[in-house]
Amino acid sequence: MAGPGGHQMMGPDSRSMDFKGSGKRLLAQFRPERATMYGMLAAGVLSVALTVLGPKILGKATDLLFAGIVGRDMPEGVTKDQAIEGLRDKGDGGMADMLSGVDFTPGEGIDFGAVGEVLLLALGAFLIAGLLMAVATRLSNRAINKTVFKMRGDVQEKLSRLPLSYFDKRQRGEVLSRATNDLDNIGQTLQQTMGQLVNSLLTIVGVLVMMFYVSPLLALVALVTVPLSFFVATKVGKRSQPQFVQQWKSTGKLNAHIEEMYTGHNLVKVFGRQEESAKAFAEQNDALYEAGFKAQFNSGAMQPLMFFMSNLNYVLVAVVGGLRVASGALSIGDVQAFIQYSRQFSMPLTQVASMANLVQSGVASAERVFELLDAEEQEADPAHGTRPDQLRGQVEMDKVSFRYEKDKPLIEDLSLKVDPGHTVAIVGPTGAGKTTLVNLLMRFYEVTGGRITLDGVDISKMSRDELRSGIGMVLQDTWLFGGTIAENIAYGAAKDVTREEIEEAARAAHADRFCRTLPDGYDTVIDDEGTGVSAGEKQLITIARAFLSDPVILVLDEATSSVDTRTEVLIQKAMARLAHGRTSFVIAHRLSTIRDADTILVMEDGSIVEQGTHDALLAAEGAYARLYAAQFAQAVAEVD
Structure with missing residues (x-):
């Protein structure tokens, strides 16, 4: 896809998802x-410990109630063993086996005081x-918010360190999607899952x-479904993960398209491209x-499958637990507690899934x-x-070479010397x-050969901030x-400026x-x-x-292309006054912009083919005269 500027755009990287490494x-x-994370884990461990003790405590209350009901119906004055033997003598061996695991006292009913104490506990x-x-949860949220905050800062700093070639x-919409949508999604995901995941795993x-502790046999029965659950989760995860990767790549592409069409909506309408734009939007x-549908459908199958496993686990525990109670090996309270534990065990597995x-x-x-x-900086x-x-503004280019791609040279062996205060067109x-020549001077790109000096110092030995602080730039x-x-005018100043300086x-x-004609x-x-x-007016x-920044070097890249001829002439007069003592580089097609320049450079295919004054060229x-005849004759008529 080509962007508005005609450059071929690159879509998101198509590498396969490294889930483990990225996680x-x-x-x-x-x-x-x-x-903070250690504090969260400590609070989580204590919380889960008390939570998992709850069913065991409630099981004790169930045992007390059941023991009271059983003891109330037994003859008073006999021991527990005598009461059980009496049941066996009556041929009720099954009941005797079951009650052998119950701690009851014949003739005594429910001890509501003891039950109340257990329930309060x-x-x-x-x-x-x-x-x-x-x-x-609070500690988890704090850690997540601060981490995402730091990641946003890292992304912002990274964007400032990326070369112009990256953008x-x-x-732009694709890059913005990573810096906004993807970071938002990370924050929301962590908020919704981290605390719950930690709690589920601890549970x-x-x-x-x-x-x-309650029953090793029942524990082994409950674990029978775990390998099957793990197998299901793994299979579903592998099927859905590529779709999530594609979902966010598609989001980035769609955002890029919307951003392009919105910023250029006037051109879209002027050239009647609404239908094509709508069609491209519909496709993306x-x-x-x-x-999104495939990702959600595949991963959405996880929960019902895990619920099925949970119910299967519940049935197995209930059947085996009932048999253990009937044999007297477990109390009813223990089985009740274990059924709760089986639910507590299945629920976090389901939540994780x-x-x-x-x-x-x-x-x-x-x-x-x-x-x-990780992009190359x-x-x-x-x-x-x-x-x-x-800083005087003397610029010298010594056998400079540059190429965007290794096998396609653009500038080769270019040499140029500009004295302070001179205007170069x-x-x-x-x-x-x-x-490209101006971008090399600004160090938006680095030269691949030769060197550029500012007042005798190689600009590659200077910090970019130091270099650019002495350069003012106005783009097309x-x-x-x-x-x-x-505020927009004051943006160019390195320090606080007064209203008088802004107006000047x-x-x-x-x-x-x-x-002054505007409302405010x-x-x-x-x-x-x-x-x-x-x-x-924007220009x-x-x-x-740029004037307010008081630069040593002034760069104007087609800076007057958006103003009318009369305004352009006025700007040139002002520039002649303000350019005094400054080195100026002017890239322009209009003759009025360049004919008063001290030196005019004529470039073709990355080389300077001619240089001199307007009249001399x-x-x-030569090449300048041909360019003049082709492009500037009409401009002269307009200005004169």
């Missing part, structure tokens, strides 16, 4: 929150367990311990629907974020960068390397942010007049699209911003 790396993000255990779980090869361990929306879709979705997003964080600044003793056909594509016009810069750029003058609020001001604002009747 481990996501968990590793919690290292700075170790203390159970209530206290559950209450404290609930409070501890609330503490664990040139990708759709499984705690319940297993209690199950073996369908792809997202298909991936039901959260599989969330976990897989979150890890898929995490991998996309990690791909961004621009070359690091030198540890101790050097800088010129005094760069002209040439599209693709000649004009903007204006960039404004949501705020007042005064606006007057120098001939923006003062139209600013310089305090008029505009959005990032510059709604309410024309394209030319004037960005030029005023016209007299030479």
Whole structure:
């Protein structure tokens, strides 16, 4: 797909999902929150311990009630053993076997005092367990929020360290999707699953311990379905994970398309491309629907399958437990407790399985974020960068070579020297390397051969911030942010500036007049699209911003292409005054922009084929003269 600028865009990486590796790396993000996580685990362990003791305590209350009912119907004055022998003598051996496991006293009814104490103990255990779980949840949320906060910061810092080539090869919407949607999904996934997963795993361990304590035989019966459950979960997970990866890739593509069509909606309408845009949206929306449906359908099958396993486990425990009670090997309270434990054991397994879709979705997003964080960065600044003793603006290019792709040279063996305060105009056909030359000067790209010096210092030995702090730049594509016009102009200043300085810069750029005609003058609020001001007025604002930065070097890349001829002439007069003492690089096609330049460079295929003044180059009747005849004759007529 080609973006609005005509560059071929690159879709999301198509690597297969490394669930295990990405999951481990996501968990590793919690290292700075170790203390909080340990506190959460401690609270969780104590909460689960008290929770799993609850059924055993309630089983004791059931035994007390049953013992009271049995003892009430037995003859008073005999022992338990005598009462059981009496049942055997009557031929009721089955009942005798069952009651042999009951701790009753013949002739005594239900001890409600003892039952009340046991129930109060159970209530206290559950209450404290609930409070501890609330503490664990709060600590978990704190750790998650701080971790996602840190990841957002890492992504922001990474974006600032990525080379311009990274963004040139990708759709902006796709990159934004990773920095917003995927990070949001990670946060939501962790919030919904982490605390519950930890609680479920601790519950499984705690319940297993209690199950073996109550009855090893029943514990083994309950574990029969575990391998089958694990097999089902693994199979379903492997089928659904690729679909979650595709779901988030499709989300990124759809966001990129929407972002492109929204920012360029005027052009879409002008060229009658609404139907094509809607068709492309429908195709990508369908792809997202298909991936999302398959992912949710496959992972959604997990929960009903796990419920089936849970019910199968329940039946097995009930049957074997009933037989053990009938034989007197277990009390009714123990079986009741064990049935609760089997439910407690199955429930977290089901919860873990039901959260599989969330976990897989979150890890898929995490991998996309990690791909961004692992992207190759621009070359690091030198540890101790050097800088010129005094910035004067002398620029020298010594046998500079550059290529975007290794096998396709763009600029070869280019040499140029620009004295301080001189204006250099760069002209040439599209693709000649004009903007690339400026990008190399700004270190948006690094040279592949030769070197560029600023006042005798190799710019590769300077930090980028130090280098760019002395350069003001105005591009053909204006960039404004949501705020007042005064704030947009002041954005170019390295320090706080007064309103007088802002207005002075606006007057120098001939923006003062139209600013004062707006409803709130310089305090008029505009959005990032510059709604309410024309394209030319937006350009004037960005030029005023560059003037306010008071740069040593001024770069204008087609900076006046959006203004009318009369305004352009006024800007040139202002620039002639403001460019005094500054080195200026001007990339333009209009003659009015370049004919007063000290030096005009004519570039073709990455090389300087001619250089000199306007009159000298016209007299030479070479490449510049041909360019002049083809492109500038009409501009001269308009200006003159």
